[in-house]
Amino acid sequence: MMTTKTKTTIHKIGNFVGQEVTLQGWLANSRSSGSVQFLMIRDGTGFIQGIVAKNELLPEVFQLAHSLNQESSLEVTGIVREEKRAPGGYELTIKNLKLIGSSENYPITPKEHGIDFLMENRHLWFRSQRQQAILKIRHEIIKAIRDYLDSQGFVLVDAPILTPSACEGTTNLFEVQYFEDKAYLTQSGQLYMEAAAMALGKVYCFGPTFRAEKSKTRRHLTEFWMVEPEMAFCHLEDSLQTQEGMVSFIVSRVLENRKKELEYLKRDISKLEKIIPPFPRISYDESLEILKKKGLNPVWGNDFGGTDETILTEQFEKPIFVTHFPMACKAFYMKQDPVRPELAVCADLLAPEGYGEIIGGGQREEDLGLLEARMERMKMEKEPYQWYLDLRRFGTVPHGGFGLGIERTVSWICGLEHVREAIPFARTLYRIYP
């Protein structure tokens, strides 16, 4: 048989069956059965098992393979074989092997480790197959969001991170010393997107946002990513259709391109296959009725807690829009309902299976007088918002939008217990390392 020696990567190995190839990667794991060594090699694009047979190799090569520690980096040359029982469908019969970088006492062994230890070693932890699967799905989700919005004519307008004033109160803000002044890390790009929508019609920002909340729940990070589309000449229902279009597009892309990763995470794919528009729309008032029927005792005017969201979403197979919350639950910029002024023209999107809120959104108050009156009632300083009020002074229009939290969406689609695995380097109340 004629062989050609080619440098390749694991995800392309199926193109080289019967041929000799060279791979560069790391040793994820190994086991021995006397005269045969099994090396599990990873290179970022995939994992493959390499077979090292004593009687087919130079003794020093077999000895090297035997002595390799977990996470050594190496270059291997071998013949690609089809092998239906192997995880990726292929195996490599190793002919030669070269150590590139050694590895002594790699801290994350195949045994179980506590979460604090893993988070402390996050820089190494995401070499694991599970963490790689999550990161690749996160990438797919982010790409799907951008592709969807771009295909719908939205223009990306990056919002600033350093802001002079607070969008929703100063309590949960991180303060930055900005030369001689104080600045704050953004909690949301929305107000800026409203300005941009008046210029470009349909816009979005996509970046990190910050909340200095002392929450330790499985849904909270201090630094998290949000996409925030905003549309001029937009009413609530237009926004809901964009949301259900986008969310179902994300899920379909992940199912199309990342099925292997979902399977590795043991995600119940049949649940994701049900995420097809339209999504149910229920009002806040109707939600309270559902909660009451389930034995809870919700109080009109309060926002939902985690338990409320869990119980509500368990009633549906799809994400649900909860619309028309009491104004008192919502931020100053929300539009009040013209018929029932105690309600906001808004909607949250709750993910199924108990994952809770992944989107908050609504129409914004476009009337200058109503907005100013509300700011006065809430005792807000108006000076820092003059630019925002300008949007109502110069050609105001009905407009609205929403913000989708990336880590909560990744958690839901991957089926994670905690958002800390849904971001490469989680920042929480007690963690800012590495």
Next chain:
Amino acid sequence: MMTTKTKTTIHKIGNFVGQEVTLQGWLANSRSSGSVQFLMIRDGTGFIQGIVAKNELLPEVFQLAHSLNQESSLEVTGIVREEKRAPGGYELTIKNLKLIGSSENYPITPKEHGIDFLMENRHLWFRSQRQQAILKIRHEIIKAIRDYLDSQGFVLVDAPILTPSACEGTTNLFEVQYFEDKAYLTQSGQLYMEAAAMALGKVYCFGPTFRAEKSKTRRHLTEFWMVEPEMAFCHLEDSLQTQEGMVSFIVSRVLENRKKELEYLKRDISKLEKIIPPFPRISYDESLEILKKKGLNPVWGNDFGGTDETILTEQFEKPIFVTHFPMACKAFYMKQDPVRPELAVCADLLAPEGYGEIIGGGQREEDLGLLEARMERMKMEKEPYQWYLDLRRFGTVPHGGFGLGIERTVSWICGLEHVREAIPFARTLYRIYP
């Protein structure tokens, strides 16, 4: 003639020639010639001239058109006509017109305004055609970068913004109060990308970065966006090929999809059409020779200044790689040249036409001993970098990457004087509003 009334947007208006359509937008400008009003209408997707003829309309509609101020928001209904002399190739003969939001004393008039005034009114300024063109090209550039890297098998790994330690010294860092601790805003995601490359092979981060520099040059912002690809098993030349591939792909996408915007900006397109790989590679030493021939007196060991970069790039029609700078100019993590240890295995990419550095990059020191010795010589604290040193302890490999500054790239491709127009909301030494 049968007409159908359809709601549409200006960029799609060519599909409705001879038909009646409804548009929603703002009045960008207007002029009158007695019995005819010319309304320049914009809706974010484009600009179109609407014709209001006195003798074809109800008197109150003509009177309304006459009284409209700049930036009023409105809904217009009219017949689409092909008109070769019109900017977009079409005009609208207006049949009806409805005011949505009024506009009194809009501050940005067609006359000239000073840059401070425009920056103070940034939330309104980007309603102008020039600013919209820049923002759309920025969007196209960012999309092209992501599409290029994704097509080459890179995985997006978002780097953290809040970091516990300094990547290149603390002098230019913004400090954040992080609950009981201090944190810093990231200057670069690179160190984190090195960790991610050891897991996923080829990765990139794309996000805001921060430098608390007291620079007031036309190339400096305190908050700017960077894309930072990093590759395992990568040598300098591999990285240069990725860079020239990516940069030429960006330019070709902008030429393909945003020619109208480039023309509006009066960009010399013939200069952009020359951006085709390969790009020239010249060493730092050769660069000094060129500068000397041009009458300058550069000192070996110093980094380039703005003037040096301008003169160097004026010698070439394409971007140029300047390689192998003195180690003393570069950060602690750069790999030293095995043959000439006073040099770093690195390259900057300088854009033509005097735009200067848009990329910095190189190979990273993969040898634990050399890296630790350098940190000691530079009197760096090693404790905060233990996780980074771990990458050399557990299967180290040759690796490298680069960082491309988005605003400098936008400035170059758009042909801007100053980077402050290349980002939606610029942050500079004296500006953090709006």
